[in-house]
Amino acid sequence: xxxxxxxxxxxICFPVxxxxxxxxxxxAADPRVIIDSRPALLQxxxxxxxxxxxxxxxxxxxxxxxxxxxxxxxxxxxxxMTANALSMTTEGRLVDFRLASTPTFRISNAALxxx
Numbered sequence: 001x002x003x004x005x006x007x008x009x010x011x012i013c014f015p016v017x018x019x020x021x022x023x024x025x026x027x028a029a030d031p032r033v034i035i036d037s038r039p040a041l042l043q044x045x046x047x048x049x050x051x052x053x054x055x056x057x058x059x060x061x062x063x064x065x066x067x068x069x070x071x072x073x074x075x076x077x078x079x080x081m082t083a084n085a086l087s088m089t090t091e092g093r094l095v096d097f098r099l100a101s102t103p104t105f106r107i108s109n110a111a112l113x114x115x
Contacts, residue, residue, distance in 0.1 A: 072097070
């Protein structure tokens with residue numbers, strides 16, 4: 001079984017499970033196509049872990065020879081997707097959405113009306 005691991009990080013505190021999310025790997029050529037998806041737990045320190053509360057999320061359908069857009073979706077919040085498709089490794093890939101070096105997907109550069 002070939003599995004891919006993904007580390008995802010959001011804002012920080014203590015490693016206590018506070019909610020659940022879905023992690024998706026999407027096709028590099030067409031980000032509308034979901035290749036693999038799995039539920040995971042969001043910890044207070046921003047880590048996203050397997051549903052066992054400690055393991056790094058693993059994807060069994062994805063391939064090491066492909067790159068994927070990484071998406072984190074939450075039931076009550078807007079989802080976030082990487083701006084570029086990322087290559088995966090068996091050791092894990094850190095995706096920290098807090099960093100400017102991890103730009104997020106945008107449909108356009110137009111300002112959003114948040115009124």
